[in-house]
Amino acid sequence: MNALVQMASEEAENPLVPPIPELVIGLIAFAIVFLFLAKKLLPNINKVLEERRASIEGGMEKAEATQAEAQQVLDDYRAQLADARHEAARLRQEAQAQGAALIAEMRAEGQRQREDIIAAGHAQIEADRKQAALSLRQDVGKLATELAGKLVGEALEDNARQSRTIDRFLDGLEDSATKAEATR
Amino acid sequence: MSSDQTLAFETDCHIFDGCGFPAPGLHSFTFDPIFTVGSFEFNKPMLLALLGTVAIVWFFWAAFGKAKVVPGKLQMIGEAGYDFVRKGIVYETLGKKEGEKYVPLMVSLFFFVWIMNLWSIIPVAQFPVTSIIAFPAAMALIVYVLWMYLTFSKHGFVGGMKNITGYDKSLGGVLPLVMFLEFMSNVIVRPFTHAVRLFANMFAGHLLLLMFTIASWYLLNGIGIVYAGVSFVLTIVMTAFELFIQAVQAYVFVLLAATYVQGALAEHH
Numbered sequence: 001m002n003a004l005v006q007m008a009s010e011e012a013e014n015p016l017v018p019p020i021p022e023l024v025i026g027l028i029a030f031a032i033v034f035l036f037l038a039k040k041l042l043p044n045i046n047k048v049l050e051e052r053r054a055s056i057e058g059g060m061e062k063a064e065a066t067q068a069e070a071q072q073v074l075d076d077y078r079a080q081l082a083d084a085r086h087e088a089a090r091l092r093q094e095a096q097a098q099g100a101a102l103i104a105e106m107r108a109e110g111q112r113q114r115e116d117i118i119a120a121g122h123a124q125i126e127a128d129r130k131q132a133a134l135s136l137r138q139d140v141g142k143l144a145t146e147l148a149g150k151l152v153g154e155a156l157e158d159n160a161r162q163s164r165t166i167d168r169f170l171d172g173l174e175d176s177a178t179k180a181e182a183t184r
Numbered sequence: 185m186s187s188d189q190t191l192a193f194e195t196d197c198h199i200f201d202g203c204g205f206p207a208p209g210l211h212s213f214t215f216d217p218i219f220t221v222g223s224f225e226f227n228k229p230m231l232l233a234l235l236g237t238v239a240i241v242w243f244f245w246a247a248f249g250k251a252k253v254v255p256g257k258l259q260m261i262g263e264a265g266y267d268f269v270r271k272g273i274v275y276e277t278l279g280k281k282e283g284e285k286y287v288p289l290m291v292s293l294f295f296f297v298w299i300m301n302l303w304s305i306i307p308v309a310q311f312p313v314t315s316i317i318a319f320p321a322a323m324a325l326i327v328y329v330l331w332m333y334l335t336f337s338k339h340g341f342v343g344g345m346k347n348i349t350g351y352d353k354s355l356g357g358v359l360p361l362v363m364f365l366e367f368m369s370n371v372i373v374r375p376f377t378h379a380v381r382l383f384a385n386m387f388a389g390h391l392l393l394l395m396f397t398i399a400s401w402y403l404l405n406g407i408g409i410v411y412a413g414v415s416f417v418l419t420i421v422m423t424a425f426e427l428f429i430q431a432v433q434a435y436v437f438v439l440l441a442a443t444y445v446q447g448a449l450a451e452h453h
Contacts, residue, residue, distance in 0.1 A: 015210060015317060015387065016380070022318030023325075025230045029237040030322060033296050036241045038288035041248040045259075045266060048251040055253060 140173070141166045198405035205402055208394035213315060213387070229316045232309055236299040244295075269294045269438065277442040278449070286445055289330070293323060294438040297382065301430035304390055305423050312430070315386040317379065320437075324379035327441040334448035347448070378440055385433045389426045396422055 144166060197203040217225035247262030255263060269291045274283040300319060304312035314320050336344040345351075350366035352359070396419040403412035 015213060016383075018318035018321040019316075020318075021224055022229060022233075022316055023322050025233055026319040026322035027326075029233045030292065030296050030326065032237050033240050034289065034292040037244060037292045037295075041244045042266070042288050042291065044251045045248040045263065048248075048253055048255075049263070052253045 137170055141170065144169060195401070197402060199403050199408045200405050206398060208391055208398060212391070212394055228311060229313050229319070232303045232311060232313045233300065233319060235309075236296070236303060236313065240295050240299055265295065266291060273435070273439055273442050277439070277446050282449060283442075286442070289326075290438050290442055293327075293441055294434050297323060297437050298431060298434035301382075301386055301434060302427075304386065304393070304430065305426055310393075312386040312390050314382055314433075315390050317383045320379040320382040323382075323437065324375050327378065327444060328375040331444045331448045334445060338449060347450070374444070378437070378444075381440075382433050382437050385429060389422075389429055392422050393419065393426060 145162065197206055199205075215227040215229065217227050218231060219226050243258075244262060247258045251259055270287050273294070274287050274290050277283070278286060297314060297320075300313035302312075303309045304315075335347055338344070339347050348367060348370050349363040351363060355362055396415050400412050400416040400419055403409070403415060
């Protein structure tokens with residue numbers, strides 16, 4: 001035991017004085033590490049890190065481009081949709097307007113036809129009435145003449161006078177008829 | 185090589201057995217050579233340093249050797265570590281444009297220091313290589329030389345000296361004193377503290393772990409078993425704490441290195 005301590009204390013040198021062999025070994029060891037790292041391995045990893053950075057940035061750029069494109073498509077789509085809605089509204093309005101015009105036209109046509117029919121009816125009635133009046137006048141004239149001839153007992157040769165008398169009579173009849181019509 | 189020295193303490197010694205506590209000390213940091221070539225002695229810290237080197241190169245070769253844009257698991261871990269140093273340390277101190285050139289150095293430094301620290305708690309190895317001053321000193325030396333080179337290549341001799349001595353006319357009478365102190369601080373003290381900060385943390389951490397580990401074993405007798413249990417729990421706790429400290433020290437070492445480089449490139453203090 002004592003011998004060990006003795007031996008150890010003899011061997012122990014000043015711990016702050018670097019022994020040369022260790023110093024050399026330390027330098028060599030470090031030089032090996034430094035050469036491997038500085039010449040080969042760190043440039044290796046730097047290259048890869050750079051590549052990774054580039055690829056990440058590239059990926060981000062691509063993502064941004066895709067996003068911009070998607071946004072563009074969405075905007076286009078929305079614009080188209082708005083256009084389509086607009087168009088539909090316009091068409092609807094147009095159809096409504098057209099329908100209204102059509103109805104108005106039909107109504108006007110109907111009105112016109114109705115009026116035509118009414119006018120035609122009136123004309124017909126007037127014509128009938130005139131014909132009736134004419135034939136009545138002739139018949140009444142003949143009957144009256146016959147009747148007057150029979151009553152007077154003389155032939156009324158004088159045509160002119162005859163005709164005048166009949167007309168006067170008939171006018172009187174017509175007047176009274178018109179008056180009766182008016183009062184009714 | 186005796187078993188005593190492989191394990192850093194005597195295995196047949198317990199409390200109440202009439203033998204003293206085999207306290208850890210400076211002797212815990214010296215090793216018998218594994219083999220010798222002439223006067224050159226190859227020992228355990230050297231072996232661990234080389235194994236650590238192989239481990240780092242192997243890991244980064246597996247992670248980044250065939251790096252893919254879509255990373256595998258190992259590459260993802262490697263990238264996390266790489267980005268931690270690159271963005272968390274170098275870009276923060278040097279800026280992206282100026283710092284890019286120094287990223288490989290800082291990444292190498294960080295993982296080298298970290299692995300050398302990590303040996304402290306890896307079973308069987310269980311020795312932080314960085315608790316041998318030569319290894320932190322080698323790292324600090326590289327940073328120191330780079331700092332010197334950058335200072336004088338960027339500002340010329342006069343400008344570089346001004347940069348190193350913190351030359352500032354407005355200081356007037358105290359300027360010589362300030363220049364002297366700045367020179368001492370930057371040129372002599374700083375590389376020393378840069379290396380010793382890492383060394384001392386790992387040295388102390390290893391001593392603590394040894395302390396509790398040895399005590400757990402030594403106290404394993406009679407009533408001492410209770411204390412041995414406490415000591416063992418503390419060994420576990422300290423191991424976890426060391427895991428944290430190892431990463432922090434690697435981070436601090438590289439952060440300082442980046443700050444020194446930044447100071448060398450800066451126009452004036």
